Each structure stands twice: as structure tokens, then as C-alpha cells.
Amino acid sequence: MNTCSDTDAMTQAAPYPAVLASLVERTRYKEGWRFTLENLDRGQRSTGLTLVILRQGPDSYHPDRNLPVNHYFIVPAASYNLRSWQRWLFDRIRDVESHEAAEFFQICDSPGSEYAVRPYAPLHGPGNDPYLIAELAADEERRTSFRGELNPDSP
Numbered sequence: 624m625n626t627c628s629d630t631d632a633m634t635q636a637a638p639y640p641a642v643l644a645s646l647v648e649r650t651r652y653k654e655g656w657r658f659t660l661e662n663l664d665r666g667q668r669s670t671g672l673t674l675v676i677l678r679q680g681p682d683s684y685h686p687d688r689n690l691p692v693n694h695y696f697i698v699p700a701a702s703y704n705l706r707s708w709q710r711w712l713f714d715r716i717r718d719v720e721s722h723e724a725a726e727f728f729q730i731c732d733s734p735g736s737e738y739a740v741r742p743y744a745p746l747h748g749p750g751n752d753p754y755l756i757a758e759l760a761a762d763e764e765r766r767t768s769f770r771g772e773l774n775p776d777s778p
Contacts, residue, residue, distance in 0.1 A: 635700035640672075643698065643708040647674065652716060655679035665695045666769060667749055672698040674712070676719050683726035694719045718754040725756055741765070 643660065650658045657677040664670045674696040682690035696715045703711065722745050729739035745753045748767035766774045 637700035638702055640698060640701075640703070640708065642703070642705050643674075643712065646705070646708055646712055650712065653680075658712075660698065663695075665697070669697070674698055674715055676715060678719055678723065680723075683723065694722070721756065722754050 640660075647658045647660050652658075655678065659675045659677075661673050661675055662671065663673050663675075665673055676694040676696070677691060678694065679689060679691040682688040694715075696718070699711070701707075725743040725745050726741065728743055729741050731737075731739045742758060743756050744765040745751075746755070746757050746764050746767075747753050747769050748764055749769060749771050751757075751764075753769070763773065768774055
């Protein structure tokens with residue numbers, strides 16, 4: 624029986640997903656979106672083959688600004704067929720769309736009010752899945768970046 628300690632690294636192996644790479648090269652979605660596969664350091668001691676979805680568009684907190692954002696998705700160590708990789712890729716696009724919808728969605732405290740809450744704003748901080756729709760969270764959690772830094776710009 625193999626046992627691992629907290630200091631051991633998790634490892635996985637699979638053949639390079641050439642089918643996925645071909646799909647990523649040929650994917651078209653919205654203007655300002657780009658798709659790449661990269662071997663990179665995603666932070667928090669996580670490295671490896673990653674689907675990067677670059678979304679360029681309005682900043683949800685400052686819509687007058689255009690903001691490029693990379694969304695990172697670990698590529699599973701799997702030997703999927705074309706249909707399965709295609710669906711996996713499509714589901715990652717839906718994850719990004721859901722994340723963006725959760726950031727943009729606001730409820731004003733009264734009609735015409737400037738004050739609004741973002742009840743589903745994603746949790747970006749370390750240890751959080753930013754694609755999970757969280758209903759209850761402290762404001763500080765919502766404004767913490769994946770690097771653990773508090774963003775004073777976000778409401």
C-alpha cells in the first residue's frame with residue numbers, strides 16, 4: 624500500500640491530449656476570448672497542463688474598463704475521445720460564463736439606488752473554487768484575490 628504525507632506532491636500521468644490540443648486550436652467563441660493549453664504554474668504549488676481561457680471584456684466592478692482575465696483549468700490526466708474532450712472544453716466555457724454572471728449579477732437595495740449587493744460574487748481567495756456559486760460569504764472573502772491579497776478596489 625502506498626501512503627503519502629502532506630509534503631509529498633500529487634502526481635498523475637497520461638498521454639499528451641492531442642485531441643484536446645486540436646480542439647483548443649480550433650475553438651471559436653466570443654470576441655475577446657482566447658483558448659490555449661499551457662504547462663504552467665497555477666499558483667498555490669499547483670503546476671501542470673492547464674487550459675487557459677482568456678476572457679477580455681468589461682470589468683464587472685468597473686464596466687467602463689476593459690479587463691483581460693485568464694481562467695485556469697487543470698487538464699485531467701485522461702485519455703478521452705473527441706466527444707468527451709469536446710464536452711469537457713464546452714463545460715469549462717460554461718464555468719467561465721457562470722463565474723462572470725455571478726460577478727455581474729447585482730440586487731439594488733431599492734429601485735434606482737446606487738447601492739447594490741452581489742449575492743453570488745465568486746470567492747477568489749486561496750482554497751476556494753472560483754466557479755462554485757457561493758451564496759453566503761463575508762465581503763472580505765469576495766474581495767480577496769487568489770494570491771491572498773485584499774482588493775480595496777472592489778465593493
